[in-house]
Amino acid sequence: MVAERPLVPITRRRWRSGAAGLVLLAAVFLLLGGCGDAHTIRVLAASSLQDVLPEILDDYAEAHPETTFQVQFAGSQSLATQIELGAKADLFISANAQQFARLEADDLVGERTVIATNRLVVAVPHGSAIERVEDLARSGIRIAITAPDVPAGVLTEQALALLDFAIAEEIRAGVVTEDPNVRIALSRLELGEVDAAFVYLTDVEATADLRSIDLPSALGPNSYVAGVLESATADVADLLEHFTSDAAAGIWRAAGFEPVEVR
Amino acid sequence: MRAPRNWWVALPVLFGLFFVVPLLGLVWFALTEGDVASELRSSATWEALRLSVLTATLTLVLAVLLGTPLAYLLAASEAGWARLTATLLDLPLVLPPVVSGIALLTVFGRRGYLGDPLSEAGLTLSFTTAAVVLAQLFVAAPYYVRAAYAGFAAMDPRFEGVAYTLGLSRWRTFRSVTLPLVWPALAGGAVLCWARALGELGATLLFAGSLPGRTQTMPLAILSAFESNAGLAGAVSIAVILVAFALVLMVLLHRASTPSGAYR
Numbered sequence: 001m002v003a004e005r006p007l008v009p010i011t012r013r014r015w016r017s018g019a020a021g022l023v024l025l026a027a028v029f030l031l032l033g034g035c036g037d038a039h040t041i042r043v044l045a046a047s048s049l050q051d052v053l054p055e056i057l058d059d060y061a062e063a064h065p066e067t068t069f070q071v072q073f074a075g076s077q078s079l080a081t082q083i084e085l086g087a088k089a090d091l092f093i094s095a096n097a098q099q100f101a102r103l104e105a106d107d108l109v110g111e112r113t114v115i116a117t118n119r120l121v122v123a124v125p126h127g128s129a130i131e132r133v134e135d136l137a138r139s140g141i142r143i144a145i146t147a148p149d150v151p152a153g154v155l156t157e158q159a160l161a162l163l164d165f166a167i168a169e170e171i172r173a174g175v176v177t178e179d180p181n182v183r184i185a186l187s188r189l190e191l192g193e194v195d196a197a198f199v200y201l202t203d204v205e206a207t208a209d210l211r212s213i214d215l216p217s218a219l220g221p222n223s224y225v226a227g228v229l230e231s232a233t234a235d236v237a238d239l240l241e242h243f244t245s246d247a248a249a250g251i252w253r254a255a256g257f258e259p260v261e262v263r
Numbered sequence: 264m265r266a267p268r269n270w271w272v273a274l275p276v277l278f279g280l281f282f283v284v285p286l287l288g289l290v291w292f293a294l295t296e297g298d299v300a301s302e303l304r305s306s307a308t309w310e311a312l313r314l315s316v317l318t319a320t321l322t323l324v325l326a327v328l329l330g331t332p333l334a335y336l337l338a339a340s341e342a343g344w345a346r347l348t349a350t351l352l353d354l355p356l357v358l359p360p361v362v363s364g365i366a367l368l369t370v371f372g373r374r375g376y377l378g379d380p381l382s383e384a385g386l387t388l389s390f391t392t393a394a395v396v397l398a399q400l401f402v403a404a405p406y407y408v409r410a411a412y413a414g415f416a417a418m419d420p421r422f423e424g425v426a427y428t429l430g431l432s433r434w435r436t437f438r439s440v441t442l443p444l445v446w447p448a449l450a451g452g453a454v455l456c457w458a459r460a461l462g463e464l465g466a467t468l469l470f471a472g473s474l475p476g477r478t479q480t481m482p483l484a485i486l487s488a489f490e491s492n493a494g495l496a497g498a499v500s501i502a503v504i505l506v507a508f509a510l511v512l513m514v515l516l517h518r519a520s521t522p523s524g525a526y527r
Contacts, residue, residue, distance in 0.1 A: 081495045098492050142390070147473070149491035176390035177472025178479075180490040184468065191365075192374045193389055 041234045043071045044079045044087070046095035046224065048118070048182070051206055052255040053093070059251065060242045075181060076100075077150075083108055083229065090232040091239065093224055096151045100225045109227040115243040116257040117221035119201045120155040121212035123189055128196070133163065133213060136196055137170035144185040144197040147178045151222050152185075156198040162216040205256035221258060290503050297500035308501055310476050311484040312508065318395045318480060319403075319460035325396070326404035326456050331449070334408050335441075338415030349412055355405045363401055364469025371397065371470070394471035395478050399460035407449075407456035414448025415441075454516050461509060481505045 045053050050073050057069050072089075074082070076096040080103055083092060092109055094100040095118075103109040124130045136143060146153040160168040176194060179185040185197040189210065196213075200222070204212040226243065228236055242248055249259035293299050302308045337345045355363055371378045371388045378388060388394050422444065426436040442449075464482035471478040473487060481501065489498035 075490060077490050077492075077494055084495075096492075099494075102492075102494070144472070147487045147491060149493065175474070177474050178487070179473055180468075180483075180487045188472070191368055191372065193368065193372055 039066045039234070040068045040070060041091060041236055041239060042089040043069060043091045043093065044083065044089045044229075045071060045073055045091075045093040046076045046079070047073045048095050048200065048202060049073065049093060049224070052202070052251060052257060055251050055255075056243065056248050059247055060239060064238070088231040089229050090234045091226060091236045092229050093226045095222065095224055097223055097225055098151075100227065103227075108230045110230070112225045112227050113240055113244070114223045114260050115226045115240075116224045116252045116259055118224070118257055119221050120152060120159060120198060120215055120219060121201045121204060122196050122215065123186065123199050123204045123207075123210045123212055124196045125189065125192075126209050126211055128211075130196055130213065133159075133171075133215060134167055136174060137167045139170075139174075141174045141196065142176045142194040143171065143174045144177050144179060144188045144194040145175050146182055146185055146198065147180055150181060152182045152198065152200065153178065155219065155222060159198070159215040159219050162218055200256075202256035224257075286506065289499060289506065293496075293499045293503040297496040297503075299500045299503060302497070302500040302504060307475055308484065308504060311479055311481045311501075312504070314392070314395070314476070314478075315461055315480040315482075315505070318392065318399055319457055319463075321396045322399040322403055322460040323407075323453060323457045325400055326407040327449075327453060330404055330408040331411055334411035335415050337408075338412050338418075339420075352405050352408050352412075355402055356409075360402055360463065360465030360467075361469055362465075364398060364466035367398060367401055367466065367470045389470060390472045390474070390478060392471075392477055395467050395480060398466040398470045399463045402463050402466050403456045403459035406459050407452040410448050410452025410455060411445070414445035414452075417448075418444050450519075454513065457516070458509065458513065461505075 043053070043057075053071065053073075057071070061067055061069070072079075076094040076099040079087075079092065080094065080096075080099040083089070083103055084106065092100070092103065093115065097112075100109065100112055104112070122130075122133060122136065130136060130141070135141075145156045148154065148157055160171060163171070177185070177188065179188070182199045182203055185194075186199050186203050186207065188194045189197045189199075190207065201212055204210045226240060228240075244260050252259040337349050358366070368375060368378075368389065370376050371381075371394070373379070373382055373387065373389060381388065388397065418441065422440050423436055426440045431439070462482055463480070464486060467478070467480060468483060468486070473479045473483045475484075479487065482505075485498045485501045485505070488501055489495060491497065493500075
């Protein structure tokens with residue numbers, strides 16, 4: 001079937017499609033380029049901040065109504081790679097100090113500020129019979145951990161090293177998957193495929209039907225480090241201070257993070 | 264200067280370059296930024312490669328054994344259900360593999376319709392090497408069945424009819440008449456299926472997990488490296504090993520699947 005074209009003079013048709021093209025092009029540029037104005041702060045943040053960061057930014061925006069934000073969440077590793085490959089932004093918040101150090105080495109980011117910390121815990125469903133870490137050593141328990149070279153995986157190894165050797169070995173025997181990131185390990189718990197997962201406290205707080213089991217208190221936290229990117233066009237010094245302010249501390253805590261004491 | 268008569272050849276050449284150049288870029292990136300040599304020495308890489316080849320090959324064997332009769336049946340039948348089934352078989356091609364993984368979990372997972380009774384009987388599928396094969400089969404077998412179906416459907420049924428009138432048995436007819444006619448389609452589908460299985464990531468990750476030596480195939484090892492501190496460089500280093508290996512095997516497979524043995 002051949003559709004008949006409307007009888008519009010050719011010149012007008014051309015003009016129309018030309019205008020449509022221009023509008024489309026402008027829209028694309030607006031979307032891609034975002035804005036260069038100093039009141040828009042472009043933030044690249046670790047995906048584990050997806051719930052808490054918007055709250056803190058809203059809080060900041062109340063005192064600074066002229067400021068708007070463009071936030072992009074992804075794994076710290078992906079973000080660091082994007083920045084290395086030329087992504088432009090003002091602020092980088094990494095959940096992985098090593099990824100931050102990678103950018104430091106290339107002078108792509110300025111001084112580092114620890115803005116909050118997070119704790120590794122064992123997540124189990126509410127109804128689970130598992131009460132203590134040692135209970136994971138029982139046979140038949142299926143456990144999800146993260147790969148040994150992502151931050152959560154490093155902490156998992158450290159936590160197991162703090163336990164009794166025999167128990168740690170039993171727990172290792174129950175590990176059915178070493179996931180590339182915490183989210184995947186967590187989703188296995190939600191799908192009921194595993195009985196426990198080594199994830200962050202904040203993940204448990206954000207997920208209904210899960211409760212957390214503490215790991216040995218000697219286990220260190222995971223730090224969120226923020227820094228101004230070399231490609232920054234906006235002034236973010238104020239915002240960086242706001243992250244460690246009393247106002248933000250309450251928001252951090254409510255989401256399961258530990259705020260950083262300043263001075 | 265006069266434009267050459269075959270100016271349109273530029274188009275396919277450009278399209279060819281569209282595939283070749285990024286692959287060369289990948290290799291170049293790995294050689295300059297990555298550390299292919301150390302990945303080649305790492306036993307973890309070989310373990311992942313071994314597991315990948317083993318599972319993809321098992322997937323292919325199952326796809327051929329189970330998919331060929333299915334494709335034949337579907338092509339031979341005029342019924343509506345056959346058309347419907349053929350269409351349904353295309354669906355896994357559209358589904359994002361992660362969704363396929365979830366679909367498999369709803370059936371074979373620990374709380375799945377079949378997984379639940381199975382685990383009562385002491386048999387669990389998820390997080391085993393068998394789960395890797397099932398995930399690959401779900402995602403990759405449709406490529407084989409699709410190609411085989413097209414092959415059988417395009418065949419003139421009169422060839423088989425003649426064979427029957429000459430007194431050949433069903434099996435003999437299939438072997439000496441049908442099979443040679445559809446061979447190119449089957450071989451092409453088999454290569455596609457094997458290649459897709461070798462590259463399978465999402466469904467495997469969801470359904471089988473990622474444990475080195477048991478379920479961590481090459482694509483999962485690449486993802487794992489990307490998320491680790493080895494980062495992009497580490498991931499790309501493993502990736503080129505997979506690409507190089509797949510290239511060699513594809514060339515061999517293409518040769519084996521061309522009846523005359525010539526590489527065309």
